[in-house]
Each structure stands twice: as structure tokens, then as C-alpha cells.
Amino acid sequence: MNNQMELIKDDYKVILEVFEGPLDLLLYLIKKDEVDIYDIPIGRVTDQYMEYLKLMKVLDLNIAGDFIVMSATLMLIKSRMLLPVEERPDMTDEEEEDPRWDLVRQLVEYKKFKDAADHLEDLELHMENVFGRESEHVELGAPPDVDLRDASIFDLISSLNEALGRVQEEDLQEIFAEEYTVSQKVTYIVENLKIAKRLSITDLFTGMNSRQEIICTFLAVLELIKLNRIAAVQDDQFGDIVVEAREPEKNEIEAPEEALVVKGELL
């Protein structure tokens, strides 16, 4: 696995800023598994967290140190949970001293602000249609950066994780035998999007039996998102992610209605 990582790094480097933090990832995992936030199965969540973190490292995403700190916290909680109740340090009240409590509190608080942010988003959407006199409109300026409409980086990683899960662990010889590159896959995706317009990520991985090929394909998707050539869209929560070509192509002119509807995201 290590060799594989090196291979990819040398080949192509996608640095996508991850603004989402470890709390986002935890909430994502909790929501995905539909577990109770007040009774987190810490072992399972920790394993999943580590799995995502590993993938993010493989992908060379620009992840903050906070992710590492959180993994340590999770491990600590997990180990404390394994201790019999009477052996836990600083024990006074069973309810209060659940090792998970601080984390739960933090998550619940963060969730509240996420909801508040959703409310702001609704307001923003509404205000988009509201103009003052002489089109006085609050302008934020700056062109869109990266278009990750609806789909978060964790959704993307989740799809990669699934694809990798379907493939057998391969021995190293096989990895070196096959020569997949990210640039090759970039071309592959761009060509395919000319025909299909929309491609589901799952379909993109279909028929790929090599972990390296899957990872290269995934990195190509990230690269194209970063270059603003494609957008990742997710229609249902935790549904399949679809990539589609973004506007600027010259041959897209016949669809002005698209322009009305395509929105950029800031930051």
C-alpha cells in the first residue's frame, strides 16, 4: 500500500483544500450509518474514521492536523470504553463520565451551527431573487472556485471506498505491472463526458479490477473538479454521485437555460 501511495504521488499531485473538518467527517459517518449521536458505537465509527483518513492521505488531500488529533481522541475514547466502569479514572457519576460525552457535546453543538448555516443558505437562495432599487444587490464578487454542488468531499471518498471494497487486494507485482496514470484517466473522463454528458462515479469504476486504476481515476475526478471542468452532483443524500461537464466549453452554446441554473460556489 505504501509503495502504491508513492507511485501516485510522483505521478500526479492533486491538492484539494479540505475545508471540512474532522467533526464534519464524524457527523457524516453518524448520519450515513443512522446511529444515535448520543450513543455512538465508538468502535465502528473509529474504524470508519481511520479508513477515510487513510484514503485522504493516499489521495494527498490537503488535510489539516486536526484530523490526526481527532483520530487520537477517538482511539482514547475507544480504549476508555473498553475499561470496566469502576476502573475508569475520575469516575463519579456514571451518566456524566461517559468517555464519549465531551465529543458528543462538541458534535451536538457543531450540528446546531450546521443547521444555522443551512438556514443562512436558504436565506441566501431567497435573496438571490430579491433586488432593491436600480438592482442594488449585495454582490460578493469573485468567480466560483471549486464546484462541489451538494456532494461533499466525504461523499466522494465514500464512493471511492466502496469501489475499492469491491476489488480484491492485489499483490504488489500486479501493481507495478499495470501502468495507469492520472493524466490518462483525465483524458478518459473528458472524452467520455463529451458523449455521455453525465456519468455516475460508480459506473466510472465499473470493470476496474485494480486498486491503482481506481485511485488514478478518482484523482482524475478530483483534478477535473479542481480545474472547474466538471462538477460533482448528488441528487439524493448518500445517493450516487454524478459528474457532469461544466459550462465554459465553446460547444455548449445552444443551452442558455443552463446558464440560468448553474450556480457557482464561493470559497
Added chain:
Amino acid sequence: MSESTIDVLPELKQIVGALLFAAKEPLSIKRMRKAMIETGNGFAGPYEQYAKATDQQIEGALEELQEDLDKAKLGLGVAKVAEAYRLQNDAACGPFVRALLEKNQTMRLSKPALETLAIVAYRQPCLRSEIEEVRGVSVDGVLRKLIDMQLVRVVRRSELPGHPWLFGTTQKFLEHFGINTIADLPGSQELRRALPTEGKKQSTETFPEMEEELGAEKGEAEATEDESVAALDEEIQSDSSGMEDEPQIV
């Protein structure tokens, strides 16, 4: 300004409608009252009645205007944003206006930006470290961009070691989201929390309280009722400079 050529004197509602229409930014009731006082004094005669219009009467006229606009379905409405009033088009007509103005590509804030904003909005004035505590990730870049966009501003330095900056939201923030006051945001009681360190001080300086304070001050000023335009000016200035404690300009 001497005599007028106008035969029929307009109602307050009409004046308020015309003022909102002509203004380039949201108008406070005081700004409108000032225009009425100046006109009343300038034209004298029957116009003097306008100089005596009270804030309550103007507010009543605004309500009437709003009701009439809603009823008549003219595509317009009155909104209260950042404690001031403005005319705006009905959201339902927005797509057409956007087509006219060619504003199809609208910028939207990303989730991390919205979350950061939400924390600043509820917790202001707050430190960068407080935002990071809630979000669990560094917010340096996001915060800088929000400041560049003038959605967040530096309020002042805290008294903590190193005197880090305290951040708050701006007038533009309220305008961008069409919010009247921070207190109107849902769950603001719950999400706002006193800080242990700066707690005492902060609790007198969060927005709703400050507004109350300002309101109280204003109340006093009105009680003394110095109707001179200069006095109004001072009030308008202190209003428009935002949540400033000192009414003087720099």
C-alpha cells in the same frame, strides 16, 4: 425653497413610498423623518404639518404601504433590513429580474463559509479560536475571505493575552441574507453563549443588548425632544455607524 406648485398635499404613505423608491440604500425611520422636517420647514405653510410627523406615524405609514403593496400585487414589497426599510421586488419575480439584469451566475457561499458565518453571527464578538473550537478545523483562510467580502469585520481586540481580534458580522451580512437583526435568527438564544473569560464584558456588548441600550439612549433623546435637524443628524450618524458605542466619528 419658497412656495410649491403642488395643489394636493401628499399623504404620509405616499411620501414614504416615494422616499423608499428614490433612496439608494435602506432608510431608517429617522432619515425619513428628517426629510419631512426639512421639507416642512423649508416650504412652510401647509407643509409645516410634515415637520411634526412622529416616528410612530411614519412607521404606521410604512405598514400601510406594505399592506397596500401586498394587496395590489405590483411585484414590489417593503422589507426591513438591518433596522432600516427598503423597497424590493417580490422574490417570485426574481428570475425575470435576473434575466433583465443578466445576473444569472450568482455567487453562493460554500458550506464552510456559511458555517463560519453562522458561528460569528451567533457568537459575536468572537475570537478566531472560538470559531475553530466549534468547527474543529482552522478557519484562517475562510475568515480572511469573509472579511474581504465584508461579511465579517474586526470588532476590536480582546483583553486576553496577545490581544487577539474579536470578529463580528457587518451590515452587508444583514443585507446579503435579508435579515433585520441578529436576534431574528432562529435559535439565537440557545446558540449564543456567554464566554467564561470575557463573559461578563461580552454580555453587555452582544447585539440585541446593545441595540436595547442604543434604543434606550434614543428613547431618552426623544424624551428631551430636541427636534432640531442637527440632533437627528447625530442620531442618524450613530445609527449608521453600526454598533458603535461612541457616536463620534473617528
Added chain:
Amino acid sequence: MSESTIDVLPELKQIVGALLFAAKEPLSIKRMRKAMIETGNGFAGPYEQYAKATDQQIEGALEELQEDLDKAKLGLGVAKVAEAYRLQNDAACGPFVRALLEKNQTMRLSKPALETLAIVAYRQPCLRSEIEEVRGVSVDGVLRKLIDMQLVRVVRRSELPGHPWLFGTTQKFLEHFGINTIADLPGSQELRRALPTEGKKQSTETFPEMEEELGAEKGEAEATEDESVAALDEEIQSDSSGMEDEPQIV
């Protein structure tokens, strides 16, 4: 996002009202029809009906709007100017509008504020400590107010220990003092000191460049209009020259 967030479809009268309200200049019926065609085609579904609106229907909606406005006495009316329509305030309210607009909220800056501004202008991006070095006093309060007044902004953090903020002037600063660029300030060569590390970076982030970028985008958007609209455009011809909305970034 092809679905709209709007539940109730607006009447033609509302649309026409909203369009006149938001427009920067009088609108011809053709301009309004174009906006309806674009929106109708863009949103499709029930919106398609708007693409079929005729000149006669739009004219009818304008008449209705005018009648309703007259009846409701809202201080506004529709006027036909050179074959185009615009909203305007009732003449009877004119004196009040003039009183409102005549008073330009002038900013009077104090001497310390002007000095601080001058230092920021010449030395930007600069640290608070640099300003204090020149002025010999703490500038914390003054600086904060200048930021509130949007004459000074936080540019970014410096790379020095503690990462203190770097300050610079804003677009509004240029507008307020009627300056074209910072380089136009007298003696700027002499007073500005070369910033070897920081200077380079900043020059790629100046606003004119961003505006150019935005301008380029708009050009593309215009090119994507479909035939029928293009035909309408030709008819509208001279109008569209004044249509550009300057991106207002500060």
C-alpha cells in the same frame, strides 16, 4: 438546480412592476419581453407561458400597473418616456425626495484618522505596529473605525511571528477621495517603501484584474443567447449599451 424555489407563479403585472423597479433606465416593451422569453425558456415547465407573452399583453399589464398604482396612492407611478417605461415618484412627493437626496452623508474625518489613512495608503500592506511607529501613538481605535467605515481593510496575515494582520485601503477609500489609483497620490514613490516579499503577491489580487475577469465572463454569457433573443436584441440595440452592471467589489 433546475427547479425554482417559487411556489406561486407571478402575474404579468407583477413581473412588469418588478422589472421597472429594478431597471436602471426606462424599459421598452421589447426589453421586458426578452426577459420573459429568457426566463420562460430557462425554467421551462409552467414558466414557458411567459415566453409566449405578446407586446399587447405586456402593454396591458403596464396599464393595469399604472392604474393600480394611481388608485393605491403609494407615491409611485408609471411614466412613458421616449417609448420606454419607467417607475417614478409622484411629483407631489418631489420636495421630500429632494430633501432626502440633497444631504449627502458626508464623512468628515479627524486629523488622526487622516494621518492613519495616509500611512496605510502609502505603506500598504502594512502592520498596525508600522503605523504606530510613524504616528508615535496607539492607533487601535482609529484603525478599527477606519475599517468600520470601509476605508481600510484587512488584506491578509503577515508571515511574521504571531501572524499579525496587514492593512490596506479599499475601493471606497479611492472613491471617497476621488483618487484613481494609489500611485496617483503625491510623492508616493518617495513615501512608499519597497516591500520585497509581500509586494509581489498583492499585485495579482488587485481589483481591476478581478473586474476584468468578471467582465470577460459576462461577455461569454451574452454570447450564449439563443436566436429569438438575439433578434430582439437587435431591435433593442442602443438600449443595451447602458446595461452593463459594474461588478461592485470592494
